[in-house]
Amino acid sequence: xxxxxxSLEQGKFTITGExxxxxxxxxxxxxxxxxxxxKDRVVAINVTDNQSSVMRISSLSICALLAQQGxxxxxxxxxxxxxxxxxxxxxxGAYVLGIRNILALTGDHNTAGDHPDSKPVYDxxxxxxxxxxxxxKNGKDLAGEELNGIPEDIxxxxxxxxGADPVEMQLIKMEIKIEAGARFFQTQxxxxxxxxxxxxxxxxxxxxxxxxxxxxxxxxxxxxxxNNFVPGxxxxxxxxxxxxxxxxxxxxxxxxxxxxxxxxxxxPMCQGLxxxxxxxxxxxxxxxxxxxx
Amino acid sequence: xxxxxxxxxxxxxxxxxxxxxxxIVACGGCPVGCDSGGMxxxxxxxxxxxxxGKEVTGNVLIDFLCNKALVGSxxxxxxxxxxxxxxVLVVSCGIGVQATGKMVDIPVVPANDTLSSQxxxxxxPSSERCAGCGxxxxxxxxxxxxxxxxxxxxxxGMCGGQHDGKCEVETERDCGWNLIYLRLKEVGKLDNxxxxxxxxxxxxxxxxxxxxHTTRWALEKEVIYEAPKQSSEKEEA
Ligand code: SF4
Ligand code: SF4
Numbered sequence: 001x002x003x004x005x006x007s008l009e010q011g012k013f014t015i016t017g018e019x020x021x022x023x024x025x026x027x028x029x030x031x032x033x034x035x036x037x038x039k040d041r042v043v044a045i046n047v048t049d050n051q052s053s054v055m056r057i058s059s060l061s062i063c064a065l066l067a068q069q070g071x072x073x074x075x076x077x078x079x080x081x082x083x084x085x086x087x088x089x090x091x092x093g094a095y096v097l098g099i100r101n102i103l104a105l106t107g108d109h110n111t112a113g114d115h116p117d118s119k120p121v122y123d124x125x126x127x128x129x130x131x132x133x134x135x136x137k138n139g140k141d142l143a144g145e146e147l148n149g150i151p152e153d154i155x156x157x158x159x160x161x162x163g164a165d166p167v168e169m170q171l172i173k174m175e176i177k178i179e180a181g182a183r184f185f186q187t188q189x190x191x192x193x194x195x196x197x198x199x200x201x202x203x204x205x206x207x208x209x210x211x212x213x214x215x216x217x218x219x220x221x222x223x224x225x226x227n228n229f230v231p232g233x234x235x236x237x238x239x240x241x242x243x244x245x246x247x248x249x250x251x252x253x254x255x256x257x258x259x260x261x262x263x264x265x266x267x268p269m270c271q272g273l274x275x276x277x278x279x280x281x282x283x284x285x286x287x288x289x290x291x292x293x
Numbered sequence: 294x295x296x297x298x299x300x301x302x303x304x305x306x307x308x309x310x311x312x313x314x315x316x317i318v319a320c321g322g323c324p325v326g327c328d329s330g331g332m333x334x335x336x337x338x339x340x341x342x343x344x345x346g347k348e349v350t351g352n353v354l355i356d357f358l359c360n361k362a363l364v365g366s367x368x369x370x371x372x373x374x375x376x377x378x379x380x381v382l383v384v385s386c387g388i389g390v391q392a393t394g395k396m397v398d399i400p401v402v403p404a405n406d407t408l409s410s411q412x413x414x415x416x417x418p419s420s421e422r423c424a425g426c427g428x429x430x431x432x433x434x435x436x437x438x439x440x441x442x443x444x445x446x447x448x449x450g451m452c453g454g455q456h457d458g459k460c461e462v463e464t465e466r467d468c469g470w471n472l473i474y475l476r477l478k479e480v481g482k483l484d485n486x487x488x489x490x491x492x493x494x495x496x497x498x499x500x501x502x503x504x505x506h507t508t509r510w511a512l513e514k515e516v517i518y519e520a521p522k523q524s525s526e527k528e529e530a
Contacts, residue, residue, distance in 0.1 A: 125447045131492065169450065169474045
């Protein structure tokens with residue numbers, strides 16, 4: 001059983017982190033800095049898959065390196081770049097390298113990234129990818145063919161956006177994802193405890209663990225960018241104004257304070273946190289200390 | 294010619310599950326040319342449904358269902374029967390089903406799977422698009438095509454990129470899944486989303502050799518293809 005699964009099943013407040021593979025083969029920043037800052041404070045680490053449709057080292061390779069170091073990776077798989085043969089092959093490949101946790105995503109469209117002229121695949125999507133994971137876990141591939149050696153310990157996960165409008169559609173899709181086999185959810189970033197609470201009031205009836213998504217806001221500029229360009233994310237003015245007023249040196253401290261306040265409020269509502277530090281991994285231990293986590 | 298083939302009878306019954314009756318709207322264009330529509334099919338369907346516990350409230354054959362204005366102007370004469378109906382079964386390509394869906398306020402159900410719109414011959418003057426996916430989903434999606442209205446052709450619901458009703462790909466483009474959501478909510482059919490099969494079958498997009506050969510206008514068949522063949526046979530004789 002994966003450590004992530006164990007933690008969730010034991011009902012522990014579970015914290016996961018996230019790193020993005022680099023573009024190019026220099027792993028220093030990713031492994032020696034990002035990973036090393038968070039590795040002792042999280043149960044598992046997500047590795048993004050060509051995040052924002054920007055080509056990088058494959059998620060699978062970085063996950064394998066993490067597993068080799070005895071760390072617990074969560075392999076993110078998007079459906080943008082590979083069809084069902086490629087994806088199923090990768091899932092089995094990941095399994096033999098010790099990877100158990102897999103997060104199923106549809107994936108941003110190619111036009112958002114650095115290869116906008118590439119062919120979008122979307123043979124599968126987040127839901128049918130979960131169907132594939134469940135099928136493989138049960139010993140058959142999507143074509144119904146029997147597997148020789150069954151990856152039965154796979155833990156399929158999925159994402160949900162609590163701040164999306166219409167949120168009803170998110171909840172319907174969440175239910176469809178659970179039926180397809182999702183065993184845990186990590187959420188898109190959310191900053192308003194009230195919005196999260198009303199989402200959890202509806203989502204908790206599914207009885208599947210939800211890890212609240214935390215993207216550390218580094219500056220007022222970043223907050224504004226997220227409000228304008230990241231769907232389903234709304235950073236409230238009560239967070240933007242203090243960051244704007246803080247001096248440059250004080251900003252990380254202020255930001256950590258604000259995030260800690262938010263975490264304290266949402267902690268009783270959910271089963272854990274998914275922290276996306278986006279370059280501020282070094283502040284994660286401090287943030288968790290303040291929250292007694 | 295837009296190539297379409299009749300959906301299997303079981304699938305029609307499945308899609309119409311929960312509806313007591315339906316009105317049939319049929320296209321007098323391409324489906325006539327590829328033997329998947331026209332009055333012949335309407336007669337077959339009108340006989341088939343009552344045998345399976347469903348009433349057919351009436352029917353109309355309209356030339357070119359892809360022309361919304363024409364569809365609207367003809368349906369006006371059938372308002373009484375439409376008001377009594379719970380659904381509209383549309384015998385046409387995917388475009389005709391979508392166009393009809395925009396003209397009525399009850400659910401539309403496709404009677405055909407569309408395989409190809411290459412070599413298009415209908416009017417297709419408006420915004421609806423059909424990519425010939427071969428597994429018409431319109432019965433589930435409120436008459437709005439998920440394949441052509443969603444930039445990723447998703448069949449399992451909205452992705453995380455929807456923003457203010459627009460698609461992540463283009464700020465001005467409506468998110469197809471938001472349109473589908475709004476429509477299904479309006480007609481009280483959000484539960485449909487849970488009925489869509491998770492996987493697409495891409496083989497269905499392929500137009501088999503047989504379909505290629507039956508895809509000509511009846512007229513063309515006789516005048517251009519059959520006539521010269523007959524005369525050359527005669528010459529040989
Ligand atoms: S779902 Fe869309 S692409 Fe597929 S047959 Fe229907 S209208 Fe055409
Ligand atoms: S935003 Fe809407 S239309 Fe665009 S890819 Fe996502 S679901 Fe499809």
